[in-house]
Amino acid sequence: MADIRVKICGMKTRADMEAAAAAGAAYVGLNFYAKSARSVTIAQAAALASDAPVGLAKVGLVVNPTDADLDAITGSVPLDMIQLHGQESVERVAEIKTRYGLPVMKVIGVAEAADLDPIDLYAQVADQLMVDAKAPKGAKLPGGNGISFDWQLLASKKYWQAPWMLAGGLTPENVAEAIRKTGARQVDVASGVESAPAQKDPDLMRAFVEAAQAV
Numbered sequence: 725m726a727d728i729r730v731k732i733c734g735m736k737t738r739a740d741m742e743a744a745a746a747a748g749a750a751y752v753g754l755n756f757y758a759k760s761a762r763s764v765t766i767a768q769a770a771a772l773a774s775d776a777p778v779g780l781a782k783v784g785l786v787v788n789p790t791d792a793d794l795d796a797i798t799g800s801v802p803l804d805m806i807q808l809h810g811q812e813s814v815e816r817v818a819e820i821k822t823r824y825g826l827p828v829m830k831v832i833g834v835a836e837a838a839d840l841d842p843i844d845l846y847a848q849v850a851d852q853l854m855v856d857a858k859a860p861k862g863a864k865l866p867g868g869n870g871i872s873f874d875w876q877l878l879a880s881k882k883y884w885q886a887p888w889m890l891a892g893g894l895t896p897e898n899v900a901e902a903i904r905k906t907g908a909r910q911v912d913v914a915s916g917v918e919s920a921p922a923q924k925d926p927d928l929m930r931a932f933v934e935a936a937q938a939v
């Protein structure tokens with residue numbers, strides 16, 4: 725059994741948080757991208773995070789945030805990490821890390837080999853990386869689309885200066901294969917553990933963590 729750490733993104737209710745903890749997730753994501761059905765308001769996130777099960781790391785997902793956005797979020801929500809899911813530059817990642825004093829995870833969208841090139845630079849400033857499927861052109865959301873990229877792209881490129889997690893189209897059925905093919909030690913999922921859009925399913929969360937940790 726491998727010690728694989730799982731992040732489940734898009735917590736909307738206290739029941740979601742409890743089910744994620746009971747399933748064995750290490751991190752949960754609170755989504756502040758207002759156009760997503762998975763998003764929560766700052767007040768909702770503050771209530772969820774303040775009352776979170778002990779030991780669950782609370783990650784705030786933002787897309788190209790301004791300082792005002794982050795001031796408002798971090799001023800009310802007790803987060804353990806900020807996830808940057810937009811086109812934030814290396815300099816902006818460093819600036820956010822310094823200004824807020826929280827670990828930062830930078831997401832890199834991948835569709836082809838060249839998309840991996842910027843990772844070395846981001847790895848010098850980010851505390852964690854998420855290697856996710858690039859959103860297709862015209863997609864409504866920059867992430868959480870339930871699509872995978874070619875895991876073979878990571879076969880020879882998986883050692884970076886920062887810890888990383890694999891994301892994109894992972895499900896209880898394919899997560900073991902994804903871990904074996906990529907060597908990921910951390911995985912992230914949103915739509916693959918939902919029974920309807922933005923509705924987390926406790927059985928699927930449990931099945932996902934079990935399958936990931938059984939590799």
Ligand SMILES: O=C(O)c1ccccc1NCC(=O)[C@H](O)[C@H](O)COP(=O)(O)O
Nearest residue numbers: 733760867868869870892893913914915
């Ligand atoms: O999930 C969303 O709605 C979302 C919206 C805007 C930016 C990012 C978003 N999700 C990011 C995640 O962390 C997802 O877990 C990751 O992209 C994988 O999603 P999925 O393919 O659905 O498992």
